[in-house]
Amino acid sequence: MSKAVYSTDNIGHYGLAFDYYSHFTSPIRRYPDVMVHRLLQHYLDGGKSADEEVYEVKCDHSSNMELLASKAERDSIKYMQVKYMKNHExxxxxxxxxxxxxxxxxxxxxxxxxxxxxxxxxxxxxxxxxxxxxxxxxxxxxxxxxxxxxxxxxxxxxxxxxxxxxxxxxxxxxxxxxx
Structure with a gap:
């Protein structure tokens, strides 16, 4: 299954069959969640449309950092597994x-x-x-x-x-x- 990528482009959600979809996690707070919350509050307060280019840069950065974090997590788990098994040869x-x-x-x-x-x-x-x-x-x-x-x-x-x-x-x- 492909990894989700953050973007300002609305592509809906294939699995849920939603035309409009925004994902944010709770109670875990990732920066993309904070962006969604801030934008919702901005619009609830009557704010004008946000700059798409600014948010696209933030989305790209968030996607890249999430991939990096996932890789670091996998690497650290693998390291500890190897370290453990070294004592059980x-x-x-x-x-x-x-x-x-x-x-x-x-x-x-x-x-x-x-x-x-x-x-x-x-x-x-x-x-x-x-x-x-x-x-x-x-x-x-x-x-x-x-x-x-x-x-x-x-x-x-x-x-x-x-x-x-x-x-x-x-x-x-x-x-x-x-x-």
Whole structure:
């Protein structure tokens, strides 16, 4: 889903099917909320139409700052996850495959929501190929398959605080490990 962008252009609200729409959050106060409140008060007091160009600059700035804040929040969460996992390198964790690409498998640990990647080259029991339409990787020889949503056991291979990256070793699928 695309991120909302603040603007003076009224594009309505697709999901709510409103022709006229202004979004502001309460009780959280962001600067765009303050702008809306100030404009409403200005018009209630009989004020003339505000300068659109001035508000468009403020809207652009607010959109950019919100994106920057979201990125900072994601980065800080990832940093703390990596820092936490650095102290648990010898432990096995049950996780869920949350992403599959042609370079690796992303796994989110169920217990703590930390996400890391297993590089396809690190799967040493076979040579794996990415099957995009199935959201899976399949072993060429063994036909072992790892699919989006599968539960697997992993261990921490590398916890890089500078890059804010977690790399995992595959221990095995839940069925393989528990049987």
């Amino acid at each position: 010898d432990e096995e964790f049950l996780g869920v495959i949350s992403g599959v690409t042609d370079w690796g498998i992303y796994v989110e640990i169920i217990e703590n929501k930390c996400e890391g990647m297993i590089r396809l080259g690190d799967l040493d029991d076979d040579s794996y190929e990415f099957v995009e339409e199935d959201f899976a990787v399949v072993g060429r020889r063994t036909k072992n398959t790892y699919t989006l949503g599968d539960e697997v056991y992993v261990k921490v291979k590398n916890a890089d605080l500078v890059k804010k990256q977690l790399d995992f070793w595959m221990v095995g699928s839940k069925e393989q490990v528990e049987s």
